[in-house]
Amino acid sequence: MRLLVTGGAGFIGANFVHATVRERPEVRVTVLDSLTYAGSRESLTPVEDDVRLVQADITDTDVVDALVSEADAVVHFAAETHVDNALADPEPFVRSNVLGTFTVLEAVRRNGIRLHHVSTDEVYGDLALDDPSRFTEATPYNPSSPYSSTKAAADMLVRAWVRSYRVAATISNCSNNYGPYQHVEKFIPRQITNVLTGRRPKLYGAGANVRDWIHVDDHNRAVWRILLDGQAGRTYLIGADGERDNLSVLRSILRLMGRSPDDFDHVIDRAGHDLRYAIDSSLLREELGWRPEHTDFEAGLRDTIDWYRDNESWWRPLKDAVEARYAERER
Ligand code: NAD
Numbered sequence: 370m371r372l373l374v375t376g377g378a379g380f381i382g383a384n385f386v387h388a389t390v391r392e393r394p395e396v397r398v399t400v401l402d403s404l405t406y407a408g409s410r411e412s413l414t415p416v417e418d419d420v421r422l423v424q425a426d427i428t429d430t431d432v433v434d435a436l437v438s439e440a441d442a443v444v445h446f447a448a449e450t451h452v453d454n455a456l457a458d459p460e461p462f463v464r465s466n467v468l469g470t471f472t473v474l475e476a477v478r479r480n481g482i483r484l485h486h487v488s489t490d491e492v493y494g495d496l497a498l499d500d501p502s503r504f505t506e507a508t509p510y511n512p513s514s515p516y517s518s519t520k521a522a523a524d525m526l527v528r529a530w531v532r533s534y535r536v537a538a539t540i541s542n543c544s545n546n547y548g549p550y551q552h553v554e555k556f557i558p559r560q561i562t563n564v565l566t567g568r569r570p571k572l573y574g575a576g577a578n579v580r581d582w583i584h585v586d587d588h589n590r591a592v593w594r595i596l597l598d599g600q601a602g603r604t605y606l607i608g609a610d611g612e613r614d615n616l617s618v619l620r621s622i623l624r625l626m627g628r629s630p631d632d633f634d635h636v637i638d639r640a641g642h643d644l645r646y647a648i649d650s651s652l653l654r655e656e657l658g659w660r661p662e663h664t665d666f667e668a669g670l671r672d673t674i675d676w677y678r679d680n681e682s683w684w685r686p687l688k689d690a691v692e693a694r695y696a697e698r699e700r
């Protein structure tokens with residue numbers, strides 16, 4: 370199989386490429402990534418001999434069309450992904466997430482290629498903290514942020530291209546990922562690298578907001594299951610029953626790193642901050658037999674902390690600029 374992976378130099382995409390090279394040597398991988406601030410050539414260094422990296426933008430019709438015409442399938446990860454950045458400047462989110470997905474869809478339509486579109490649980494909006502329900506494939510879209518609204522728009526384009534043009538596409542909406550190679554702007558790596566650089570971790574508001582954590586390798590195994598055996602036109606929710614509030618996640622990081630439980634600062638809350646995400650992944654489990662393997666969150670967190678300790682050269686060059694941006698926001 371010749372596989373085109375958009376956004377393969379980002380967090381989830383790079384882990385996807387690593388796992389594919391490791392576990393599926395018969396697959397020939399091409400990565401299409403414009404290497405924005407969030408993409409890193411270094412994330413692909415361990416597989417550089419096995420993967421072709423094309424640095425280009427997913428809104429570039431000619432490049433996308435040429436690469437899609439050489440592929441048997443496309444897995445589309447590329448997107449602007451950070452909610453705080455979207456609040457500060459939504460324009461790149463509309464461009465990459467909406468126009469970029471449109472460009473990929475048109476190339477896939479012209480070339481008759483299978484597409485898997487990677488999306489987020491944030492398209493469903495949020496749940497109350499005491500609501501017993503979880504998101505399912507039937508939950509109405511209700512995005513809250515500039516980020517999630519552009520991902521929702523992209524999902525809608527995919528659905529329309531399936532119905533109107535019979536494009537063979539699947540969609541997955543996953544909860545919050547953690548693991549190696551995640552940008553230090555995101556919650557877990559930010560707090561780990563704050564401790565490692567002598568800064569105090571920063572919690573938005575009271576830290577009561579709940580996220581449904583999943584290890585990135587479990588997400589990517591689900592993407593492979595859907596790519597191989599998912600039904601075209603279907604949406605699958607991916608989640609590992611990992612609901613935790615932000616304060617408890619932060620306290621776990623502090624404990625695992627030998628710090629006192631109160632060694633952090635409360636900072637100004639995120640505008641429109643979604644309260645809680647929770648995924649019911651029964652369809653994926655029942656139809657495709659997927660199960661998460663990383664069911665011990667604390668063990669996964671310990672491995673992630675070790676990865677950031679052991680790979681300072683990967684994140685250190687990014688850290689000061691990210692914290693300078695946050696300092697503006699948190700002033
Ligand atoms: P990331 O920000 O770490 O990586 C995104 C990658 O896309 C980067 O390598 C970047 O250079 C590339 N990119 C961005 N705009 C591009 C453009 N216009 N052209 C070409 N490349 C471009 O993101 P991530 O966390 O790895 O997320 C990957 C996908 O998974 C996204 O679609 C995101 O919405 C989705 N997702 C993420 C999570 C999560 O918890 N991180 C959960 C569910 C879904």
Ligand code: DAU
Nearest residue numbers: 450451452489490491544545554555556571572573578615
């Ligand atoms: O749910 C899936 C989504 O998860 C993905 O679609 C997004 O691309 C990904 O970024 C992530 O979005 P979140 O907004 O949930 O993740 P983030 O890491 O930014 O924040 C997680 C929680 O932690 C959130 O409630 C905000 C809070 N937070 C975040 C930062 C950066 C803090 O309390 N302090 C922080 O410093």
